[in-house]
Each structure stands twice: as structure tokens, then as C-alpha cells.
Amino acid sequence: MSPSQSVADLGEHALIARLHERVPPPPPWVVLGMGDDAAVLAPERGEQLVLTTDSLVEDVHFRRALTPLDAVGYKALAVNLSDLAAMGAASRAALLSLALPGTLLVSEFDAMVDGLLTLAGVSRTPLVGGNITRSPGPLVIDVTVVGSARARRIVTRGGGRAGDELYVTGWLGASAAGLAALQSGAARPELDSDLAACVARYERPEPRLRAGLIAARSRTVTAGIDLSDGLADGVRQIATASRVGAIVEAGDVPVHPGAGAWAARTSSDPLTWALSGGEDYELLFAVPKRRTRSFLAATKHWAGLQVTRVGHLTREPGVWLRRGERLEPLGSGFVHF
Numbered sequence: 001m002s003p004s005q006s007v008a009d010l011g012e013h014a015l016i017a018r019l020h021e022r023v024p025p026p027p028p029w030v031v032l033g034m035g036d037d038a039a040v041l042a043p044e045r046g047e048q049l050v051l052t053t054d055s056l057v058e059d060v061h062f063r064r065a066l067t068p069l070d071a072v073g074y075k076a077l078a079v080n081l082s083d084l085a086a087m088g089a090a091s092r093a094a095l096l097s098l099a100l101p102g103t104l105l106v107s108e109f110d111a112m113v114d115g116l117l118t119l120a121g122v123s124r125t126p127l128v129g130g131n132i133t134r135s136p137g138p139l140v141i142d143v144t145v146v147g148s149a150r151a152r153r154i155v156t157r158g159g160g161r162a163g164d165e166l167y168v169t170g171w172l173g174a175s176a177a178g179l180a181a182l183q184s185g186a187a188r189p190e191l192d193s194d195l196a197a198c199v200a201r202y203e204r205p206e207p208r209l210r211a212g213l214i215a216a217r218s219r220t221v222t223a224g225i226d227l228s229d230g231l232a233d234g235v236r237q238i239a240t241a242s243r244v245g246a247i248v249e250a251g252d253v254p255v256h257p258g259a260g261a262w263a264a265r266t267s268s269d270p271l272t273w274a275l276s277g278g279e280d281y282e283l284l285f286a287v288p289k290r291r292t293r294s295f296l297a298a299t300k301h302w303a304g305l306q307v308t309r310v311g312h313l314t315r316e317p318g319v320w321l322r323r324g325e326r327l328e329p330l331g332s333g334f335v336h337f
């Protein structure tokens, strides 16, 4: 077998065997991992299961000309882990389903699997099952993750109350700036370190599992969401689910320095990237004022990840952006259809 062979040359069974070989021995909670009809997990006492699934479709979510396949594999798992992080759940296992064009090279298949398994290792998310089928069209990578959390610690979108303050992790707009830089044809080696960080965020977003777990366990947050579709969408989702309104302070949104620099060079608006660009996969939390001190104390254990207050929830419905004295409607995030 040579890596320049296509996956069609190799066939489904050989591909599955190849995937299986790359999977390390699973942690103890996996009673039965890959290789049987289904996987078996031991439940954690006193915890509930948290499940989510998401797929990346070629030419909808990524282009092979722009994004290396190891990054596609990494990101397919990352976006799912980000959802677990938002709920305050720990990851327990992942399932992978692939639809592959027959012309895909075995070396490309290997790269995609290695990208996914790298994050699986770092995040202690064992891959316990997989399915591979041929696609007559685009490459599709579909991941399901299983998490678990204590029942009363699970964070949803709907628990926010009027007066709660909104806090966001990290820096925003980086992913959109990174994508814009790639689309402009900027050569990777020429990117300065800030912009390279933006491209890295677009390709390999870091799911905020630790921050999500710590926030949930601190019992200081009333609602949370991960920012897959931008800050504006996240705020709107929390406000809608919590049946309140919200105001975001334009001047307080933490715009990534690389996004700011690339925006200046291309006459773009980095705030728009932060609000609507999406794919930063940071977390947004609602925190009651009386819990602010405990919440901020808990964030000290986030291993250097910063947190910024960006607005608050209001009794009056409607979601607004405050620029100076003016209130304007907060635009929506990235819309898939």
C-alpha cells in the first residue's frame, strides 16, 4: 500500500482497519472501544449524559484548496467539544462518520484522521466508533460526542435573567480575520505572528472545555453558549431562550489584535468580524451581579484565558449594540441557509 493510492483503491474495510490502528488504547471508562458492532461506556455515578453532533461539509464549511485536511479533522471534533464546553460537560467519547470521495488519497485520509486524533488525545476524548462510506460528491466528516456532567451543574442557554452581566472568554474576530487572510491569497509564511494566530484560530479552534467545566462547577453562571456563529448570534440565542433582552457595549468587545491589524490593512471592520464572523468558539456566559466576584475568582483557574464583560441582559425585549450614546440593533450572526 502506498499513501499515493486513493481511498477507492484501498476499500472500506482496509480503511477502517487503518483508522483502528491509529487509535490509542482507550481510558478506563471505555468498556468496549472500536471494532465491535457498538461501543460500550461505563456511566459516571451521579452524572447525566450530554450529547451533540455536528458535521463539516466540503465547499460549505471548508475548501480543500484553503484548509489542510489535518485541520479539517481537528476542527470536526473541536466544534463538537465546544458545544460540550458550553454546557459545562466533560467529554467521554466520540464517534466519527466519514463520507469520502473515491479519489481522496490515502495520505489525505491519514492526515484528516491524525488531526482528529491529536485533539482526541489532548482532550481525553477517545474515538470509540466509526463508519466510512463513499461520497459521490463532497467530503463529509461527521462527529458525535458524548459528555457527562452533574445534573445540577449543566449550563443551558435559557437560565439568564434581566440584570445578569454578559462575559466572554478570549478574543473575538480572529477566525473571520484568518479566513479573510487565507481567501485574499496571503501566503502563510508571510503572515506576522498576530495574523498567523488568526489563521490558527480558524483552522484549529481550541474548545474551551476547562473554562466551561470550571464555570459550571462554580455555580455562578445562569446561562452559557459557545460562539460558533459570532457574538451577536450568541447574545441573541441566550436572550431569546431566557426571554429577556440584551445590550452589548461596542467599546468593550475584545477584538483580537490580529483581526484589528488585518482589518486596518484591508479597510475592513474588525468589530463586524467579532460580532458576526463566527467560528471563534469562545464561550459566552450570563452572570448575576451578586455572583460576579465568585465568577471572576473561578476564572483565575482558566490557565491564562482572559474574560471580558461585554454587556448585560435587560427586562425589555430586543437585542442592541451601544456605540457611545446610540443604541442600534445588534446584527445577526453567520446564517447557514
Ligand SMILES: [Mg+2]
Residues within 6 Å of the ligand: 082, 083, 086, 225, 226, 228
Ligand atoms: Mg453551540
